[in-house]
Every structure is written in C-alpha cells, then in structure tokens.
Amino acid sequence: MSTDPSAGPITEPTATPVGADAATPEPASPEAVAGPPAAGRKPVVIVDDVHVEYKVFATGKRPTAADRRSLKLRGRGKQMRSVHALKGVSFTAYENDSIGVIGTNGSGKSTLMRAISGLTPTSAGAIYSHSRPSLLGVGAALLKDLSGERNVILGGLAMGFTIKEIEERYDDVVAFAGLEKFIDLPMRAYSSGMTARLKFAIASMATHEILIVDEALAVGDRTFRQRSEARIREIRDNAGTVFLVSHSMQSIKDTCSRVIWLDQGTLVMDGEPTEVIRAYNKAQDK
C-alpha cells in the first residue's frame, strides 16, 4: 500500500490515523477512538485490536494431471494454509452511526463484518456489541425450495414475530421487495437481485439496533437501491447502527456518516466520508 497512514488528514479530529489508538485505546476521549464526534453518544460496537487468522485446506488450486506429474507438486497433498485476514483492527461505533466500509477485494471487509456478527471467531482481540448484529450478505436464499411467501413467514417467525404480526407486515415486506408477481414462486427461481431484495426486506421487518449490509444491495437495481438506502437512513435515525460494505462510493456518500478504509487486513483510515473516499481514490489511481 502506497498510502502512509500518517498522510491522512490528521488536523481534523474527525479523521483518525490508525495505529495511534490501537496500541493504547483511550475510550475516554472520543477523538482518540472514533472519527465522528462521539461526545455523549452511546457506544454500540467496540472492536478491540481484532485479529482473524484462519487455516484452510489449500484445495482451491486442485492440481491437474500435468501438475501431478511435475516434480514440483509431487508429495504435496492437502495443505493447510493460514490466512491472516485481519491484523489488529480497532474502532468504536456509536448509535446513529452509519459506517461505510471500503477497500479493495480481499482487504478483509467481509471478514470484519462476519467477525462483528459473531460468525467468524477472532484469533486475538475482542468485539463487544450492544445486541446481536444481523448480517445481510450476498449469496444463498434463505430456504431456496420454499416460495418467497413462505420465506417471509419463516423469516419473521425465526426473528420472533407471531403469525399475526407477520400478517400485518406481510404486504409491506412484499411491496418493499417489489416482488408482488413472484412471491409464490420458489426462491430457487429468483434472480440474485430478487433474492437480495427479499432478504433485505425480510431482515428489515425487525427493528435492528445493528445491521450489517455486506454488498447485499449491489445486485439490486437502482429503484431498489434508493429504497434500501432510505431504509438504512431510517434505521440509523431510529438510534440504530448500520455498517455498509460497498464498492459504490456514491451509495456510501449518500448513506454514511463515517467511512472506514481497510487494506490488507489493517485499518488505513477512519473518518469523514468525503475525505476518506478522496484518499482511497487517490491510492487506487496510483
């Protein structure tokens, strides 16, 4: 990475170079921990020097017949490779924060989000949160063999709603997802955009204190993106905290009050969206 963290705009209290607070966290003074002014605001998520290192079987590169014949790979069966995805990330998120998370592919954004939601254990450091965060990621449908309607019902029941409460919200959810015509089809017939829309609509049935949206909106079309960004702002305004992982700088600018820039598992910059995005773009152009 060419950008020196100290080159970030440190004159502003809203942008904090990392490393300074990671070693000696002083949560008492807000500027030292988080970018935006946090005086009097309640911390909702504290990420304290988190490392994530995991071991995977290196089967990604399956040797071909030719590889197997070559001497170089002979005798190498399944190998354990260790991936150091996060190398000491620290920050504090407050209520009413909506935090954009940016970085190149493989910079550790999704790992950090999964760690915050408890789906990936931390190797060192700890994460504290006020309530269990919900993570909306791209990928599989909830229950792909069941229709959209049943996914809404089961999703609602799983989140603890009663049948009656779901019935009251059902039309809103379907309208929000914009899937009135397809709601009785099994979810395996949905496109990835439709799946993402329904998942977001189901998850936003509940009022989340902490919602993590990991590129889930990227596959949606423009209308849906605007609608979901409005919903994210609504959650934020209701004292919620939202993390938004995105490669769209425009939607980060539109929805976020604070941006975290990750690169190769370290936090490069944390502060005002415009400033961090400007620095990020500059580093990208190099």
Next chain:
Amino acid sequence: MTSADDAASAGLTKVGGRPPLREYVTEVWRRRSFIYSMARFKIESENQQNSLGMFWVILKPLLNALIYGAVFGILMGTVGRPPHFVEFLIIGIFVFEFFASSWTAGGRAITNNSALVQSLAFPRMVLPLAAVVQQFLKFLPTIAIMVVFLIATGNPISWHWLLIVPLFALYLVFTCGVALITARLSVHWRDLNNFLPFITRFFFYTTGIFFSIEERFGPRPPSAREPQGYAGHPWLVTLTDYQPVHEFLSIARAALLDGPFYETNPTYWLLATAWTVVLFAFGVWFFWRAEERYGRVD
C-alpha cells in the same frame, strides 16, 4: 481503562456469547410456530416436484414394508419369526422409519440451512427440532395406515391401542434428543453425515424389525428340528432390553397386537421413559453449549 471495561460500562457484551440456558429454552418455546410451519412447508415443497405428490408420504413406507416382507418373509427361513409376522414387520418398519429419517434429517439440520443460520439471529435449536417434527408429520399418516391394516387383517380392536398415543409422544421427544446431539456433532465433524446412513442401517438390522430377537436368540425347548433344544444367547436378549429403539418397537407391538407373545412389559415403559428424559435433557444442554458455533464459516 481498557476496552473491555469500557464495553462493560456501556452495557456491551462480547460478541459470540450465548444466552443462559433457561432464557434460551424460553426463546425456543416462543418459536414453536416456526418449528411447525417450517416442518409443514418443507413437506409440501418436498413433494411438489413429484407427480405423485403427497402420496409419497404413504407410498414410501408401504414399498419398504413390501420389499422387506418379500425378502425376509419368503427368502429367509422361519427361524426367529414371531406370530403375526406381517403385522410385526409392518409396525417395526413404520415405527423405525420415523426414527431413522429423523436422525439423518436432524443431524443435517444445521449444516443444510447455513444460509438461514448466517442471515438471521434466532436460537438454532429450532432447526433440528423442525426437522424431527417434519418427519413426525410424515409419520402420522403411516400410523393411520398401520391401524387400518390391523383392522383389515382382523386384529381385534382394543382399548390398549390407545397406548400408542403417549408412546409416540414419548418417542418424538426421544428422537428430538438424539437429533439435537447429532446436529451439534455433525457441525464439528461433517463426516458424520456420511456415516449416519450406515449407523441407522446397523440399528435397522440389529433392532429386531424383521425378526424377533427374543425368538431368534432366546432359549428354545427341544423340538423336532433341534432335538437338544437351543440355549440361545441370553446376554444378547438382555442387551436389547436396554436398547431404547427396541423398547419403543416392543411397546408399540404390545399395544397393537394380541396374544401371549405381545404382553406389555412395564419395565420397557420405565426404561424408555428414562432414556427419553436423559437423552432429551442432555441433548438440549449439549446443543446449547455450542450455540455460538453454528453459523461460523471457518
């Protein structure tokens, strides 16, 4: 002041913890309609793509009974064959089928629903329970077939048929316990899902479904075929006395069939209840202990 102190003072808890057991069980109970709805929806969608549809719920155990009846009733000798063999076989296969399919489905409940587990926060215990309830809902029509078959073959209707109601309720709870333990184990060790069909098959052949363990391995008096009589393997019979699935099968047969061979054994009721209480309580505790582990992707 460290971050941990700061977190504690702000009322934050460490991510990846689990709620206390009592609170957890309450949360699961609150989601009982999720368990039932998921089981029902899954059965409907399972059969939607088959042209015979819901008929398969009945057809599968019938075909099973037919095949095993042909193989073990005709090809194999009559040694170890109890009175009312066809009824004996049908009850055995139908009742065991519920246990075997619940065991397999419950074991896979977490690993097969990873998308749901990773997207929404809810007590994961509802998934193996829903899998068992799904199998139980499929088991109910087969009970009806069983009863119709017994009436059609001229078995006298009797009040003790009603005993199957508490029996199968107990059986459901017992199976839930087994499914919960297996669901957690297969998260730690995926290979278990591949072993399960073999384990259930082992139980199928050793539980006494198409032969009577008491008849086959118990002592027999001298007869024309065995002039010396047959000492048998009493230890084997004693061992199966403590095998829970065998207990459930024996009680079901005793409740539904008549004759001296099918006397109700009160100790079996006691043992089966003990197995159920122990396995279910342990299963709930054991599954809860790893609650934070289930959504992990490492």
